[in-house]
Amino acid sequence: MKVAFLFPGQGSQEPDLISNLPDHPAIRSTIDEASDVLNEDISQLDNVHRLNSNRNVQVCLLVTGVASARVLKSEGVRPDMVAGHSVGAFGSAVIAEVMEFRDALSIVKRRGEWMEEAYPTGYGMGVISGLTKRKVEEIIEKENNEEEPVYLANVNSNDQFTVSGSFLSMDRILEVMRKEGARKAERLNVSVPSHCPLMGPVAEKLDEALKTIPFKNPSIPYAGNRNARPLRDAKAIKEDLASSVAYPVRWHEVISLYYELGARLFVELMPGRVLTDLICQSFPTARSLAVSASGLHSAKMLTEHTRQMPH
Known part of the structure; x- marks a missing residue:
């Protein structure tokens, strides 16, 4: 049986997500490395006030997942x-x-800053x-309002979707969704309109920035956000990381793909349990x-047990 590691994106963050990491040499070295690269104390980015910054959220999610x-x-x-x-794709x-x-x-820091600069409020x-x-799209x-647009963004499951865009139109659209029978229709704790055409200029900046960074072919299967297929070469992954914003x-297609490829244990790295649910x-x-709910030791033990199970 195969094991997949999953890295969460925005909306999974919570106050003290760095501070609450377990005391472990690999975690300490990851935090120290991040602080050195960005020339700031990463452990100071995770309080309620500083997590209002899209840039800080993305950096903290990357550090927590990798650690x-x-x-x-x-x-x-x-x-x-x-x-x-x-943003979990970078982890x-x-x-x-x-x-x-x-x-x-370096890239995730700039990604967060560019997204925030493009749409600071509203x-x-x-x-x-x-x-x-189909109902959501209808x-x-x-x-929708062309001057204050909203777009279908992420397809997380057969009946969970996200939308991105202007809050002026979104609040009205979410109210209609509730009236049409949605179990849940509410704003997310995400302050930028990710994964829609509004982020086109940010994708162009990412594409230019990523050209200067060395990439290698993946050592294990890596699934892209945009096309939900295994990406086997460095160029394809670089393009996916740039354009998917x-x-x-x-x-949902990513997880379906990995299930078809034999994954029977999905381990969601810190923080949160959105992907697990x-x-x-x-x-x-x-x-x-x-991992946030069950702990690193449980993740280790369950992984070892899964590998021993017959295919």
């Missing part, structure tokens, strides 16, 4: 495949040995559960574990 993955790898737990949701690229952690830090994301994709098409994340809902015959 917890490095703990598991240092103890002999190595994934058979990796994937990351949105998965690091663990797949596609890019160096220091380069990922824009963000919302989440809808309990409607079909409501958006009917209720302006395109929906096809997350999605797998429990969509793939009840697979096992999923959120």
Whole structure:
């Protein structure tokens, strides 16, 4: 049985996500490395006030995901495949040995800053559960406003989707979703309109910046956000990391792909358990574990048990 490491994206952050990491040499060295690369104390970025910054959120998510993955790898737990949701893709690229952690830090910092500069206020994301994709698209098409647009963004499961755009239109659209029977239709804790055409200029900046960074082919399977397929060469991964900020994340297809490839244990790296909950809902015959909830030791033990199971 195969094991997949999953790296969460924005919306999974919580206050003290760096401060609450376990005391482990791999975690301390990761925090020290990040602080050295960015020339600031990373452990000071995770309070409530500083997490209002999109840039700080993205940096903290990258550090937390890579740090917890490095703990598991240092103890002999190595994934058979990796994937990351949105900014989590950079963490998965690091663990797949596609890019160096220091380069990922530099790019993610700028990615967060560029996104924030493009839409400092009035824009963000919302989440809808309990409607079909077709119904969500119909409501958006009917209720949208060209001057204050909203777009379908991420497809997280068969009945969970995110939207991106102007809060002025989004609040009205989310209200219609609730009236149409959505179990949940509310704003997310994301202050920029990710994964929609509004981020086109940011994608262009990322493309230029990534041209200066060395990439290698992945050492293990890596799934792209934009096309939900295995990306086997450095150029394709670089293109995915640049462009996906302006395109929906096809997350449900990513997990479906890995399930088809034999993954039966999905380990969600810190922080949060958003991705774990999605797998429990969509793939009840697979096992999923959120390190934040179950701990690193449980992740290690369950991984070892999974590998011993017959295929």
